[in-house]
Every structure is written in structure tokens, then in C-alpha cells.
Amino acid sequence: MKKVAILNIGQFPRQSSLDGFYANTLQDHLITSHKDIVLPHSHNFYLAILFTHGSGIHEVDFSVYEVAPGSLFFLNPGQTHHWELSADVKGFVFFHTQDFYDLQYTQATINRFPFFYSMHNLPLLQLEGNDFKNITSLFEQVYNENLDEKILKRQKVLSLINLVYIEGTRLYLQNNTSGQVNQNGYYLKFRQLEQLIESNYKTEKSAAAYAAMLHISPKHLNRITQAVAGKTATDVIQDRVLLEARKELVLQKKNFNEIAYMLGYEDYAYFSRLFKKKTGETPSAFLNRYSKT
Incomplete structure (x- = not known):
């Protein structure tokens, strides 16, 4: 097994015309793009992962978090992660470069979101009820829009991931003091x-x-x-x-x-x-x- 250090977004198969962006179901991602990665590794892009089924552990910068339906993780570039997941795990994943986001939202960089403020902030949100349902719907829309080649595709994908970050921020600040700081x-x-x-x-x-x-x-x-x-x-x-x-x-x-x-x-x-x-x-x-x- 070759040991993997830092993964570049270009190493993942492009499913659409969007440069600097990747979206997939978690189960397909694990089979097609993650099957040979068994040790902690890091990325040069921003990463969002939503678990809708299954269980396990997700280790981020060598801190261990429990995985359950509704677990939503946000990772900064450079953070190290590793997981051990049950066979029935399902969910969604998307990631993108900083330029993909910041070139669209030139007046508001991605680092303004609390889970991207700092590597010292918790990378996990545990969603329940309508919050879980609503954010799952956003991830599904991101995945489906990325598969299509419709007019204004880039703009819609960016709008959808921005909604994920906005809704995630609102929920994050309910349980964290980052906004006050x-x-x-x-x-x-x-x-x-x-x-x-x-x-x-x-x-x-x-x-x-x-x-x-x-x-x-x-x-x-x-x-x-x-x-x-x-x-x-x-x-x-x-x-x-x-x-x-x-x-x-x-x-x-x-x-x-x-x-x-x-x-x-x-x-x-x-x-x-x-x-x-x-x-x-x-x-x-x-x-x-x-x-x-």
C-alpha cells in the first residue's frame, strides 16, 4: 500500500465541467476515490461531508469523533483526517479549492464561516430533525446539479454550497462562541x-x-x-x-x-x-x- 500524504483535487475524477470542484455520494466516493486510502492524510481543498446512514469514527487532526446519521464535518485545507466506517455508511461529500469559492464571492471569503475560522474550532456539527432534513436536501441538490450540464451551473452550485455554509454557521453558533469572539x-x-x-x-x-x-x-x-x-x-x-x-x-x-x-x-x-x-x-x-x- 502506498502511503498517501497530501491529496490534490486534481487526483479525483471530474464528473462535470466545473474546475476545482467535486461532489459525490459518500458510498460511491468510498468505492471509487477512497478505496486505497487507509492511513491519515490531508487535502489542499475545503471539504464537507454529511453522513446520513451508518456509524464509525472520524479522526480529524488526531482527535476522534463519533459518526452517526446527521454528522456533518467541515475540514480546512491541510487538516489531517482518517476514518473507520461501517459497511452500511451513506451520505454526501463535496469539496472545492479556495479559488472556486472566493472568485465568486469576492467581498466575502470562505474563512468567514466559523468552522473555517481556525483549525482550533470543532469540525463537527451533529444535525437532528428538520435541520438534518434541510441540509441533506441541500447536499442532494449539490450532487444532482453537478451531474447536469445546465445553463448557470457554476452559479447554482456555488449558491447551494453557500447555503450549506450559511445554515451550518447558524447551527454552529448556537453551540459555540466563535461568533461572539x-x-x-x-x-x-x-x-x-x-x-x-x-x-x-x-x-x-x-x-x-x-x-x-x-x-x-x-x-x-x-x-x-x-x-x-x-x-x-x-x-x-x-x-x-x-x-x-x-x-x-x-x-x-x-x-x-x-x-x-x-x-x-x-x-x-x-x-x-x-x-x-x-x-x-x-x-x-x-x-x-x-x-x-
């Missing part, structure tokens, strides 16, 4: 912090250094990260480092000593202790859980 301005600073961490986490681990980059005090930075993610700034930085370490272990099969050095830790023993403290297991124990082919 966004309104008081903390979200913008947190996004800036995440962008700085993404560019510098291999060489800079100090919360005070990131606070200086943002022209705020370390105390205020911690206030922001606690409000948005429920974590200290140091935790947010270390989470990004440890996520990369786990990705490298599973996807690239690098030696852990090499991974530690690549991430800016010359003391392998210290990084190994940090890994165990943050993840609850040693690097070797973690890797053993994904060693099957």
Missing part, C-alpha cells in the same frame, strides 16, 4: 497569530515573541487565545508543532529524531517528553497505532 475583535488577532505561527513555528516557540510581532502584550495575547481557543498562547504554538510532528510520523515515516530537529528541537529527549505530555503517549506508541497497511 469574532464580534469583539479577538478573532482577527487570533487569525493573525495563527498565520504568524504557520510561518515561524519551526524556529520560534516563544509566546512573548509572537505577542511582540502582533504589537500587543503577552498577557493580552493569552487573553485572546483563551477566549477563542480555550488555551494559552504557548499551548496554541505547541499544538501546531505537535500536529506537524504527528503528521510527519504518520505520513512521511521520518525518524523521530529527524522530526525533532526539523521542528527546531536539538534536544530529542526534551521533545520526546513534550510529545508524551501533550499527546498522552510516546512517539513510538503513537506510530504503532498507524502502522497497519
Whole structure:
């Protein structure tokens, strides 16, 4: 079995004339496009998955979520995921590039939706009743419209997926505080912090250094990260480092000593202790859980 790291949207069969977009039933997707992928992997596109039947687990960035009818997942580009599903699983899936969405909605980028704000936000909505019925209908329309070649097809598909995101946002904010955080301005600073961490986490681990980059005090930075993610700034930085370490272990099969050095830790023993403290297991124990082919 070839180990898969990052999947490009171009690797999936095009079912229509739309460039940068894919839609399918979940059961067909698992048979035709996902059958050889058995280990955690990531994508370079935005992903929405709705489960209408079946059960199992869906692991996103190494956190495990239960799958049941009504489970709706939204994943950012770069997030790692893996699942183990029952044989009777059914549902719908669509994904698209950032350009596919943002070029249509030039005044409102896709990152404004709370489940796409940050990788620290929960990727799961559990739908029930009419909410489940209504969003299932939207996914069905996306799937059917993608199969047809009617006039204004691109515009209708974009309108439908936008409705999925709008309805998902309304439901998401009923149980999460992301909208309130966004309104008081903390979200913008947190996004800036995440962008700085993404560019510098291999060489800079100090919360005070990131606070200086943002022209705020370390105390205020911690206030922001606690409000948005429920974590200290140091935790947010270390989470990004440890996520990369786990990705490298599973996807690239690098030696852990090499991974530690690549991430800016010359003391392998210290990084190994940090890994165990943050993840609850040693690097070797973690890797053993994904060693099957």
C-alpha cells in the first residue's frame, strides 16, 4: 500500500465541467476515490461531508469523533483526517479549492464561516430533525446539479454550497462562541497569530515573541487565545508543532529524531517528553497505532 500524504483535487475524477470542484455520494466516493486510502492524510481543498446512514469514527487532526446519521464535518485545507466506517455508511461529500469559492464571492471569503475560522474550532456539527432534513436536501441538490450540464451551473452550485455554509454557521453558533469572539475583535488577532505561527513555528516557540510581532502584550495575547481557543498562547504554538510532528510520523515515516530537529528541537529527549505530555503517549506508541497497511 502506498502511503498517501497530501491529496490534490486534481487526483479525483471530474464528473462535470466545473474546475476545482467535486461532489459525490459518500458510498460511491468510498468505492471509487477512497478505496486505497487507509492511513491519515490531508487535502489542499475545503471539504464537507454529511453522513446520513451508518456509524464509525472520524479522526480529524488526531482527535476522534463519533459518526452517526446527521454528522456533518467541515475540514480546512491541510487538516489531517482518517476514518473507520461501517459497511452500511451513506451520505454526501463535496469539496472545492479556495479559488472556486472566493472568485465568486469576492467581498466575502470562505474563512468567514466559523468552522473555517481556525483549525482550533470543532469540525463537527451533529444535525437532528428538520435541520438534518434541510441540509441533506441541500447536499442532494449539490450532487444532482453537478451531474447536469445546465445553463448557470457554476452559479447554482456555488449558491447551494453557500447555503450549506450559511445554515451550518447558524447551527454552529448556537453551540459555540466563535461568533461572539469574532464580534469583539479577538478573532482577527487570533487569525493573525495563527498565520504568524504557520510561518515561524519551526524556529520560534516563544509566546512573548509572537505577542511582540502582533504589537500587543503577552498577557493580552493569552487573553485572546483563551477566549477563542480555550488555551494559552504557548499551548496554541505547541499544538501546531505537535500536529506537524504527528503528521510527519504518520505520513512521511521520518525518524523521530529527524522530526525533532526539523521542528527546531536539538534536544530529542526534551521533545520526546513534550510529545508524551501533550499527546498522552510516546512517539513510538503513537506510530504503532498507524502502522497497519
